[in-house]
Amino acid sequence: MLNTVIIMIMKIVCQNRKAYHDYSIEETLEAGIQLLGTEVKSLRDGKANLKDSYVIIKSSEVFLLNCHISPYTHGNIMNHDPLRTRKLLIHRKEIERLRGKMQQKGYALIPLKIYFKGPYAKVEIGLAKGKRQYEKRETIKEREAKRAIEKAMKSR
Secondary structure: OOOOOOOOOEEEEEEOHHHHHHEEEEEEEEEEEOOOHHHHHHHHOOOEEOOOOEEEEEOOEEEEEOOEEOOOOOOOOOOOOOOOOEEEEOOHHHHHHHHHHHOOOOEEEEEEEEEEEOOEEEEEEEEEEEOOHHHHHHHHHHHHHHHHHHHHHHHO
16 A cells, blocks of 8 residues: 655745734634635735734634735736735634633734645634733743853854
8 A cells, every 4th residue: 555645835924923922822723714816816925914913703703804915916906905804714613612712801813824735825823812011021031041042052
């Protein structure tokens, strides 16, 4: 018998680096996105931005808001709206589980990155809890201490 290996190539389109600074990510989940044709072409060109975007749950459906996907440069007059609300494709059981966790105080759903997995566009969303200002400062101090230690180790 021949064992076949399928390699999925992941091309990351954009990441929300600010999310890791502003929130502590408790859990991540992969979701598909319902896109128009020109949006897919624009994503393949890497023209997306997740800054200030968030995810909401409305009547057992999940939506991505404020995600900016630039209009396709070679598109015609029927090009898409850059800030339109996009539906995320998640199983109903996952949605209900996320809804239960979001009802706890301080939790939010934040998109972390958009990428292509094979031919499909995916969004990684994170169940996040907001950090306070002093927690952000502690994270920065820890990161700087790690860099200083690594720099000292390299010089030896």
